[in-house]
Amino acid sequence: MTMELKGRHLLSLKDYTREEIQLLLDTAADLKRQRYRNELGTSLLGKSVGLVFERPSTRTRVSFEVAINELSGDALFLSSQELQLSRGEPIADTSRVLSRYLHGIVIRATNHDHVVELAEYSTVPVINALTPMYHPCQALADLLTIREKLHELEGLKLVYIGDGNNVSHSLMLGGAIMGLEITIATPSGYEPNPEVTQIARAHAEANMASLEITNDPKAAVEDADVLYTDVFVSMGQDKERKKRLAAFLPDFQLNESLVELAAPHNIVMHCLPAHRDEEITDGVIEGPHSVVWDQAENRLHTEKAVLALLL
Numbered sequence: 001m002t003m004e005l006k007g008r009h010l011l012s013l014k015d016y017t018r019e020e021i022q023l024l025l026d027t028a029a030d031l032k033r034q035r036y037r038n039e040l041g042t043s044l045l046g047k048s049v050g051l052v053f054e055r056p057s058t059r060t061r062v063s064f065e066v067a068i069n070e071l072s073g074d075a076l077f078l079s080s081q082e083l084q085l086s087r088g089e090p091i092a093d094t095s096r097v098l099s100r101y102l103h104g105i106v107i108r109a110t111n112h113d114h115v116v117e118l119a120e121y122s123t124v125p126v127i128n129a130l131t132p133m134y135h136p137c138q139a140l141a142d143l144l145t146i147r148e149k150l151h152e153l154e155g156l157k158l159v160y161i162g163d164g165n166n167v168s169h170s171l172m173l174g175g176a177i178m179g180l181e182i183t184i185a186t187p188s189g190y191e192p193n194p195e196v197t198q199i200a201r202a203h204a205e206a207n208m209a210s211l212e213i214t215n216d217p218k219a220a221v222e223d224a225d226v227l228y229t230d231v232f233v234s235m236g237q238d239k240e241r242k243k244r245l246a247a248f249l250p251d252f253q254l255n256e257s258l259v260e261l262a263a264p265h266n267i268v269m270h271c272l273p274a275h276r277d278e279e280i281t282d283g284v285i286e287g288p289h290s291v292v293w294d295q296a297e298n299r300l301h302t303e304k305a306v307l308a309l310l311l
Contacts, residue, residue: 005309009119009126012134013173014199018207021177025144027305028298035070035301043308044073047103051129054080054109055235059272060129060137063300064106067307076102095121104311110236125310132166132236133193138271139170140302143178145295146226149267154179154208158226159262161185161217161252162279163244164192167230167271172196176204176211183212185220187247217252224262227289228269229254229279245278254280259289267291 005020013021031041049068053061061077068075080086085094095118098105104125109115112133119126128136147153158175160168164186172192175182182204184192191197191213204211214220221227232248233241259268268280268289276282285292 008310011128013136018177024305028144028301031304032301041071044071048074049104050076050078050102052078052107059299063303067304091117092121099123135166135170139174141298143174144298144302156225157181159183159220159224160228161254162229164190168192169196172200176200176209179207179209181210183220185214185217188215221258221261230271231275232279269295
């Protein structure tokens with residue numbers, strides 16, 4: 001199984017099987033235990049990984065740099081403004097050159113098609129660290145966190161409340177592949193991408209899972225094991241802020257009243273950064289159901305697994 005992942009790209013979880021995602025999660029759990037024993041890995045010894053970022057970042061940049069360093073590799077942060085990409089060099093040319101220097105490329109981009117093109121011309125693994133369409137590394141951390149807290153994945157009810165964005169897309173795909181019951185609750189007009197929804201439904205049918213899209217958050221959260229939300233206004237959507245907040249508030253805010261409708265053992269998740277008292281109340285994110293900080297930490301461990309297995 002390990003050899004099957006070596007050399008693979010990670011652009012979206014839709015390209016991975018349940019067994020492959022299970023391997024990534026199991027490896028992440030092992031690497032997490034090693035870190036708590038102060039044991040450093042050597043999976044990337046003698047290897048250099050480029051971090052190409054087109055957007056500001058806290059968790060993604062820090063977790064990937066630390067992950068690479070703790071696996072004994074070298075991380076090179078490459079702002080897109082410092083590369084010839086900013087002056088019009090074709091993505092294909094950049095990809096072919098970087099492939100000659102690096103052992104892997106991690107990219108956080110403003111256009112998913114650019115990441116697909118980068119991977120097409122790259123001879124080393126390309127890892128999607130966030131695009132407007134997908135956020136697979138976040139979803140892997142989410143799945144690891146759910147498994148840690150609730151001791152299983154298959155059959156759990158996960159309800160995502162908010163914008164049908166990249167995070168919801170990756171949750172739909174990862175959750176469907178791993179056998180969860182997924183519900184996405186959004187205001188009308190803010191549902192997930194129809195093409196991604198169709199792919200996720202196919203995975204759900206193949207894996208004895210389910211996927212529901214609804215505009216009723218109260219009905220959605222009933223008996224939920226996992227409650228999840230993300231910002232209502234993402235980077236690049238500031239001009240839509242007033243319109244978006246009017247559509248989402250107050251009904252789609254993850255607040256104490258919604259949490260009470262879920263299963264008593266429910267856990268609350270947020271991929272961060274959070275706009276407190278917009279998509280989630282301060283009381284909920286700091287409350288007893290919140291696992292947000294464990295979830296953020298698990299970005300490090302799952303990214304280590306991705307790097308170790310793909311590179």
